[in-house]
Amino acid sequence: MADCTPQAGRSRLFPEVASAPLRVVVVLSGQDTGPRWLAESLHALCDCEFLQLTWCSTDLAPAPDSHGTGAFDRYLRWDQAIAGPLRQILQPAPLLPTGAALQRVDGITLAAGRTAATDTLLKLLDDLQPDLLLLVGLPPPDGRFARAARFGAWTLESDAMSSLRCGSWMLEDFRAGHSSATTGLRVHDSQADAWILLEPGEISVAQISFTRHRAYQLQKVPAQLTRALRRLANGQIRRQTPAQSGFRPGALGTLLLGLRVLARGVRRHLGRPFLREHWHIAVRRAAQPLDPARPTPGSLRRLRPPRGWFWADPAPWRHEGRDFVLVEAYDYATGRGEIQALELDGQLDVAATHTVLRQPHHLSYPHLLHWQGRTFLVVESALAGRVDLWNCEHFPNRWTHSVTLLHGWRMVDPTLFERDGRWWMFACVAETPFDDEGREWNELFLFHAPSPAGPWQPHAQNPVCTDVRRARPAGPVFEHTGRLIRPGQDCAAEYGRAIVFHEIVTLTPDQYQERPLGVLEPDWAPGLRGCHTYARHADLDVLDGKYLASRWST
Numbered sequence: 371m372a373d374c375t376p377q378a379g380r381s382r383l384f385p386e387v388a389s390a391p392l393r394v395v396v397v398l399s400g401q402d403t404g405p406r407w408l409a410e411s412l413h414a415l416c417d418c419e420f421l422q423l424t425w426c427s428t429d430l431a432p433a434p435d436s437h438g439t440g441a442f443d444r445y446l447r448w449d450q451a452i453a454g455p456l457r458q459i460l461q462p463a464p465l466l467p468t469g470a471a472l473q474r475v476d477g478i479t480l481a482a483g484r485t486a487a488t489d490t491l492l493k494l495l496d497d498l499q500p501d502l503l504l505l506v507g508l509p510p511p512d513g514r515f516a517r518a519a520r521f522g523a524w525t526l527e528s529d530a531m532s533s534l535r536c537g538s539w540m541l542e543d544f545r546a547g548h549s550s551a552t553t554g555l556r557v558h559d560s561q562a563d564a565w566i567l568l569e570p571g572e573i574s575v576a577q578i579s580f581t582r583h584r585a586y587q588l589q590k591v592p593a594q595l596t597r598a599l600r601r602l603a604n605g606q607i608r609r610q611t612p613a614q615s616g617f618r619p620g621a622l623g624t625l626l627l628g629l630r631v632l633a634r635g636v637r638r639h640l641g642r643p644f645l646r647e648h649w650h651i652a653v654r655r656a657a658q659p660l661d662p663a664r665p666t667p668g669s670l671r672r673l674r675p676p677r678g679w680f681w682a683d684p685a686p687w688r689h690e691g692r693d694f695v696l697v698e699a700y701d702y703a704t705g706r707g708e709i710q711a712l713e714l715d716g717q718l719d720v721a722a723t724h725t726v727l728r729q730p731h732h733l734s735y736p737h738l739l740h741w742q743g744r745t746f747l748v749v750e751s752a753l754a755g756r757v758d759l760w761n762c763e764h765f766p767n768r769w770t771h772s773v774t775l776l777h778g779w780r781m782v783d784p785t786l787f788e789r790d791g792r793w794w795m796f797a798c799v800a801e802t803p804f805d806d807e808g809r810e811w812n813e814l815f816l817f818h819a820p821s822p823a824g825p826w827q828p829h830a831q832n833p834v835c836t837d838v839r840r841a842r843p844a845g846p847v848f849e850h851t852g853r854l855i856r857p858g859q860d861c862a863a864e865y866g867r868a869i870v871f872h873e874i875v876t877l878t879p880d881q882y883q884e885r886p887l888g889v890l891e892p893d894w895a896p897g898l899r900g901c902h903t904y905a906r907h908a909d910l911d912v913l914d915g916k917y918l919a920s921r922w923s924t
Contacts, residue, residue: 380778383799383815384600384828387420392603395424395500395519397491398465399507405533407588408506408526409463410803414592416467420603424498425466428491428508441621445628446534446581453581459589459804460533460581465506492518502602503560507531516560521602525558527565527616537584539616543575544583545627547634550838550862551575553587555594556613565613569594571836573812574862578635586809593801648919649682650674651697651912652895653718659848659906662855662871665890667913671718672895678702678924681712683735683903684912685846689745689765693718695912696726696747696766698734702924707734709749711766714910724767727760735783737846738907741822746772752780752810757797759822773823782810783843786822789854789877793819795826796856798842799833811861812838818879827879834882838862840870845905847874856884859902866902866916868892892916 396412403409415421450457495503495518503515503523510525529535543551554567571590576583601608619627652670660667673695675681683698692713699710709726727733727749735750745762747769756777760769775784780800787794795817798810813836816829835841835858844857853873860868869890876883892898892915900916 381776381826382828383779383801384597384832385830387600387603389420389603389605391420391422392502392599393422393424393498393500394502394504394599395426395495395498396504396506397508398425398427399531400427401507401531402464402466403462404465404507404531405460405536405588406463407459407585407591407804408530408536409465411592411595412465412506413467414596414803415599418596418599420600424494424500426491426494440618441624442618443534445624446538449579449581450534453579453585455805456582456585456589459585460536462533495519502599510558510563511560522560523558524568525560527556527558537588538618539614540584540587541580541616541618542614544580545630547577547630548575552611554611554613555591555598559610565615566610567613568598568608568610569836570609570611571812572838572862574809574838577638578631580631586806589802589804589806590813592803644921645918646702646921646924647899648917648924649680649700649914650917651681651684651695651914653684653686653695653714654911655718655909656911657909659850659911660871660890660904661888662850662853662857662873663888665869665871665888665904667890667894667911670894670913672915673712673718673720675699680924681710682914683750684914685736685738685905686907686910686912687738687745687766688908688910693908693910694766695910696736696738698736700734706732709733709736709747713766726766727769729754735843735903737785739786739822741788746822748775748784748786750782750784752782752800755780757781757784757795775822775824775826776817780810781815785843785846785856787847793822794847794877795819796843796847810842811859811865812836812841814841814843814858816882829882830880831882835884840872840886842902844869845903848906855887857904860889864900866900869901869904 415423492514500519502521503519505523505525511523516522527539529538539556550572552570553573554570556567558565573586650673652672654670680700681697685696687694695712697710697712698707700707708728711724711726712720713722715721731753733749733751737748739746745765747760757775759772759775761772763770781797784795784797797815798813799815800806800810813833815832816834817826819826839860839862840858842859842861844859847856856872856874858870858872859866860870871887872884873887874884892901895915897917898915899918901913903914905912
């Protein structure tokens with residue numbers, strides 16, 4: 371668990387807050403423990419230098435019962451039992467952070483495990499003059515409490531204290547089997563007298579386990595809470611949308627839900643134990659890049675990897691008149707990727723294979739750039755928690771580490787480009803204290819610097835995109851008829867299903883805006899289930915494609 375000291379040794383994801391600290395009073399029910407996502411959310415507040423916190427506990431209302439006996443509660447217990455490692459996000463944990471400063475009012479310790487009467491609490495709030503009340507495990511407050519803070523009160527959803535029922539409001543999208551759903555930090559806003567989603571975003575919907583679906587969202591709440599408070603402290607417009615009302619099915623509804631999930635499981639996994647995802651790449655020569663509004667690649671030459679490997683994330687490069695494609699080469703035997711360079715002959719066949727980078731951890735998404743007459747390489751090394759810049763000593767197989775650009779986070783698919791004399795970097799970031807099983811799909815961050823070597827600064831609007839249907843980078847940014855185009859992945863139904871091309875409309879250190887133009891569906895070759903990278907250099911276009919192949923053949 372986090373303690374009440376600022377984080378160190380990590381690159382900043384957001385600009386510093388210049389205003390005075392936001393005074394926040396956190397009011398807990400008399401319950402000492404809650405689900406771990408909630409505990410981590412409260413502990414994360416201590417890392418925020420822009421907050422002045424007061425912790426309080428009260429018995430104004432009992433915490434919700436987490437041991438219901440209804441059919442739906444029994445379903446939730448069974449579902450948690452089969453949810454795998456993600457169920458840790460819902461497991462009980464101490465709510466009060468280690469080292470949290472305690473305040474005493476009229477001899478009453480305001481901390482978890484003690485209580486304060488209503489009048490005493492109101493007197494405390496009158497003395498503190500808070501900017502915001504954050505109520506946890508309590509019903510939405512009446513007017514006296516709402517008026518006690520400048521921005522009123524945010525009350526976390528009613529079942530937030532329950533390790534069993536927390537996040538039940540997300541059931542409808544799971545029950546309906548949608549591929550994606552709008553979620554966020556669900557709170558009751560006393561000033562609007564309505565339930566809202568703060569920091570909303572589109573996430574993929576788990577199809578078999580409701581616990582996993584809830585966990586995908588709830589693991590993001592620590593970051594969403596601090597983001598929302600940061601915007602409040604900065605005087606920025608809040609990101610919010612109305613929240614849907616939750617419901618709990620009765621016995622018949624729970625039975626129908628179970629049958630529906632069972633049918634999904636059969637359809638989704640029938641035959642899958644004998645198959646695995648397999649990627650390879652396709653190339654073509656073309657005078658012009660793909661039209662991002664109507665992406666039709668036409669005739670492509672497929673390059674098949676050797677048995678036991680797949681090739682993905684292609685990055686073409688022409689060096690001294692020779693054509694290469696750098697790829698993530700994934701070894702099924704070790705479960706780890708490395709970067710290889712495929713040298714192509716005149717017919718676009720693989721003439722030679724060179725090892726570019728091999729590390730003790732997984733590598734993928736090679737990204738090449740030319741700067742000051744030299745060639746540099748950036749790769750994804752999310753498991754190492756950093757983004758490095760590599761300098762080419764001899765192309766394609768000798769590289770030396772130049773500088774670490776960003777560190778301290780799991781950052782995937784870092785994509786650099788230069789525009790108007792400034793350098794920019796897109797990357798999806800796992801801003802969560804939990805192991806999210808590599809699902810850094812729906813939150814795109816942007817950074818800028820005077821050169822590829824840095825120093826890199828976070829964009830004022832981070833994250834600039836929170837949508838699993840288009841956020842994750844899908845190849846280098848490129849120009850087409852004077853427009854700046856960003857390829858992004860559609861990972862809603864499954865990882866790397868399709869490529870969405872966006873026009874970058876506004877790009878400054880303070881503002882970012884893009885609009886979708888067209889989608890490259892995985893229909894340009896027979897049997898495709900996905901494609902998630904498009905890249906171009908000189909006259910060479912490359913794509914990758916995903917298939918289901920037998921385990922024997924891979």
